[in-house]
Amino acid sequence: MKNKPNIKYIAFDADDTLWDNEPFYRALEHVFNEIMLDKMTPEESSAELFKTEIANLPLFGYGAKAYTLSILETALRLSNDTLPAASVRKILDAGKQLTDSPLVLLDSVEEVLKALAPKYKLILATKGDLLDQERKLKKSRLEKYFHHIEIMSDKQTGDYKKLFQHLDIEANEFLMIGNSMRSDIFPVVELGGFAIHVPYHTTWKHEKMDDVGLPDDRFMEIDTLLNIPKECHWI
Ligand SMILES: [Mg+2]
Known part of the structure; x- marks a missing residue:
């Protein structure tokens, strides 16, 4: 079995990963x-x-x-x-x-953040409207679990690169978790990071992409957030 990667940062997408959107x-x-x-x-x-x-x-x-x-x-x-x-x-x-939609956390979100927060630096990496996302984060009461919050205008490789530079992160110590193949998975794996796709029941057409060509030593799919701590062998 290969060595366990040295993951130090775990980043979460927000919309349709932590809460309904x-x-x-x-x-x-x-x-x-x-x-x-x-x-x-x-x-x-x-x-x-x-x-x-x-x-x-x-x-x-x-x-x-x-x-x-x-x-x-x-x-x-x-x-x-x-x-x-x-x-x-x-x-x-x-x-x-x-x-002004109600904020509904997805199942077991807080439980998973609580379990991971003592061992890793958790990051919230979401794109969208600044005010919109700040409001949702406040309503979620999850802020305390995050070492850093990044509200990005887009989530392409260049945007992640900037985040890595800003926080002094090496790509191979970074794991991203999210529901969008386009925004959360592909750019991170391309930069040399790790990514877990957690599908949501409805996905905007723009965010969909097939996982063709993604290396299985840096990409995996897990059906719910709750199963990540026990099913992901990288952490
Ligand atoms: Mg999302």
């Missing part, structure tokens, strides 16, 4: 689909929304505000700028509700 976005999308129903099917309006979201990423980044703006933009485009003010209002109200 995607279902609230889907609820807002549903409001939009309903408004567009007289013009097209929900699948069609969702496909149009996805195009707008991807086009807006460089401008707005991730998070609830960006999402609400993309929905408004798509609704205006699909209605040839004839979207009734009442529908604009409905979208804005639902968008506000999204930023």
Whole structure:
């Protein structure tokens, strides 16, 4: 058996890894689909929304505000700028509700953080809107377990590199845990770190990627956070 790696830092993604997130976005999308129903099917309006979201990423980044703006933009485009003010209002109200969603921790989150915190430096590494994520973190009451909180505008290799430099971390002492193959797994493994994919039941299309080509000595999938301490042989 190979030597156990010398992992010192364990980083957690937040949305859909520590707490529910995607279902609230889907609820807002549903409001939009309903408004567009007289013009097209929900699948069609969702496909149009996805195009707008991807086009807006460089401008707005991730998070609830960006999402609400993309929905408004798509609704205006699909209605040839004839979207009734009442529908604009409905979208804005639902968008506000999204930023005020209840914070629901996923199963056993606190138990796992409590078990790992004495042995490793825990990091929270999440992307999205700063205010949005700060609010959620506060509601979660998990802040005390983390050595460092990093709210990133994106989670690509360059963003992780900056985090490593900032905290003086070597890639091979870093383990990332998250639900997104694109944001949490691929960039970290590419830099020489370790990654555990913990799938969530719903994933935004943009975050999905097949695990083809990932080395199994630095990548694994575990079905729930709770099983990480006993199933992950790196820690
Ligand atoms: Mg996530």
